[in-house]
Amino acid sequence: MGGTIEISEVGVTVNMAGGGKIVIGDFGDNTAPKAEPLPPLTPEEELYGRGLCLLPAGWEELSGEEHWQYHLSESLRHLWPSFSREQKMAIAFTANELSDELRDSQYSHCW
Numbered sequence: 001m002g003g004t005i006e007i008s009e010v011g012v013t014v015n016m017a018g019g020g021k022i023v024i025g026d027f028g029d030n031t032a033p034k035a036e037p038l039p040p041l042t043p044e045e046e047l048y049g050r051g052l053c054l055l056p057a058g059w060e061e062l063s064g065e066e067h068w069q070y071h072l073s074e075s076l077r078h079l080w081p082s083f084s085r086e087q088k089m090a091i092a093f094t095a096n097e098l099s100d101e102l103r104d105s106q107y108s109h110c111w
Contacts, residue, residue, distance in 0.1 A: 048089065059092035060085075067103070068096040 006013040011025015038050075045052065058064035062072075062080050072095060080088065 048086075054093065055089060056092055056096040059088060059096075066096075068092070068099040071095050071099055 002017045004015045006015070008025075010028075011023065013024075014022040016022070041050070056066050056068050058066050058069065062069060062077060072091075076091075083091070
């Protein structure tokens with residue numbers, strides 16, 4: 001069970017007795033693509049975070065015929081213009097998540 005562990009300022013190398021090697025760190029010979037840094041946040045993302053892409057289509061004006069909108073009551077639809085942007089985001093995100101859960105639940109019973 002002999003093996004060696006080499007620790008340096010750039011990483012760790014584990015040489016296994018059976019001939020294998022595990023390398024952790026940046027030794028400069030890695031040809032794998034590196035992750036690109038994320039672009040800076042927009043002013044809107046500064047306020048609400050990068051998760052705006054998780055909001056369903058048509059959330060701001062209730063436009064389109066998205067499946068999540070069918071779960072909104074008529075009174076909620078009439079009140080929609082009076083809600084703040086944050087309230088619309090919260091309602092749309094929650095209704096979309098619940099709608100997805102309902103659909104997934106229905107599909108799982110088909111199997």
